[in-house]
Amino acid sequence: MFGLGFQEILVIALIILLxxxxxxxxxxxxxxxxxxxxxxxxxxxxxxxxxxADKEEKKDE
Structure with missing residues (x-):
């Protein structure tokens, strides 16, 4: 997920919690x-x- 490992996600979650x-x-x-x-x-x-809009264009042709 976005190049983040489990440890990085855990640190971010702890910071948000604090x-x-x-x-x-x-x-x-x-x-x-x-x-x-x-x-x-x-x-x-x-x-x-x-x-x-595509359907309308096809109808007009």
């Missing part, structure tokens, strides 16, 4: 999940729009 605290991490992950879901929905919408 900076944010145990109670704040679920809120951060929930926000991250919502952001990723929103991004995926936007990408799917763009894909649908381009497919519709």
């Amino acid at each position: 900076l944010c605290g145990g109670k704040k991490i679920p809120e951060l992950m929930r926000g991250l999940g919502k952001g990723v879901k929103s991004f995926k929905d936007g990408m799917n919408e763009v894909t649908d729009i381009t497919k519709d």
Whole structure:
């Protein structure tokens, strides 16, 4: 994953735990999940729009 080994990921996780605290991490992950879901929905919408545009072009030919 991104060229990081297990030890590097563990160190990053410990630093995040120390900076944010145990109670704040679920809120951060929930926000991250919502952001990723929103991004995926936007990408799917763009894909649908381009497919519709391609269908319209083929109909016109």
